[in-house]
Amino acid sequence: MWCNRRSRRPGVAQHYPPVGVFDLPFAFPNIATAHEVINLKSEFGQKFAEDMHAKTGLKVIGLLDSGGFFALTNAKKEVKTLEDMQGLKIRTMTLPTHETIINSVGGKATPLPWAEVYTALQTGVADGQMNPIPTISFAKFEEVQPYMTLTNHIITPYVWMINEKFYDNLTPEEQRVVDYAAKAAVDAGRGVSRLIEASETRGLPYLSSKMKITTLSEAERQKFAAATQPAVKELIEDQFGADGVALMKALETSIQAASE
Known part of the structure; x- marks a missing residue:
């Protein structure tokens, strides 16, 4: 199997x-x-x-x-607004969608294999990264990333x-x-x-004792969404064609129905 x-x-x-x-x-x-x-x-x-x-x-x-919604971490500054993302080198997986998300908010997507991420953050090859809370904690990124923003941008x-x-x-x-x-x-x-997300020894409570945790305001969340969604939708249409667009629309419909 x-x-x-x-x-x-x-x-x-x-x-x-x-x-x-x-x-x-x-x-x-x-x-x-x-x-x-x-x-x-x-x-x-x-x-x-x-x-x-x-x-x-x-x-x-x-x-x-x-593991839950993705958060952004970085070693440069507190990210509270869309403008704060300008120029930040953010490690992503080698996925066009992830790279597009970072580039569309003014950051610089830095695709790297997982084995290189901690060292890249430690040495400044990348300023930050994005992952769910459990992954951030298990990888001990709090040792090299003093700032986290709870963007909840993808899951x-x-x-x-x-x-x-x-x-x-x-x-x-x-x-x-x-x-x-x-x-x-x-x-x-x-x-x-x-x-794990709620754990005092591994989750957000633990990380908040080691990092500056910021939550996007609803107004800023809308700005991030307005910057990223059109770019990713265009990518999906270009790379995945009509079938990909149909699947994306089905996802949006299902989310809307589940939210009512």
Whole structure:
């Protein structure tokens, strides 16, 4: 059985580029909506799984967030406004959507492999980076990043997949076991991520004792959204074509329905 929990990473994105629609910035208003949409039970989750299966032959058995909303950290200054992003070198994954988000707010996207990130931040090759709270904490970025801004600009999924031929060759009982295990793991994974975020020793309370934490005002959040969304939508249309645009619109529709 082949399962992959990190479908937002460049390796898998190369095989299924439309996964980039999840990087539509400032699309999710809160974590509850994200949980409802990034879910195989949602209308969008079913559409996503069907499209991925049609294009790759892989059966999706689980969807969950990879640790929560992304925050921005940096070593230069407190970021409170869109203007504060000007010229900041922000490490991103080697994903065009992530690079576009940073460049569209006046920063300088600096794509680097994960193994090089801490050293790059420590030496100034990059001024900052973006990741969920648990990732920031486990990587000990607070040691080299005195500023964090809770932008909540994207939330990326773990996509659990299984080879369809392998799955089809299982007995009905074995398939039920796999399906149940995936569902249980998704539920547990969401709970663990929320616990880590709130942890006094690993989460935001801990990081706030080591870093200057800033939350974007609603007015500034709207400015960030206005700068980033059109750029990413244009990228999705250019790179993923009509199918990508349709998937993105389905995502927006599902978010709107979950928010009502």
